[in-house]
Amino acid sequence: MLRTISLGTCVSVQGIVVGKTADGKLMVRVDDKTFVGYPVTPSRAA
Template sequence: MLRTISIGSCVSVQGLFVGQLSDGKIMVKVDDKTFVGREVPVVRPN
């Protein structure tokens, strides 16, 4: 499943969900790199 994370104030990464850390951050994989950051909340219109 694709997830989007924020790894800085202006940098977001979208990739395949790998796992969740104990501090609430999640890991996503893009090609051969794994990134860790806070998940961007999903906004769904009413």
């Protein structure tokens, strides 16, 4: 599943989910790198 995570206030990464951590963070894979961050909640357009 493709998900977007936030690595900081201005940096986000989109990739394939490979796992979850105990504190609620997601691990996503982009090419040969794995990133860990908080999931971005989808916005609802009016």
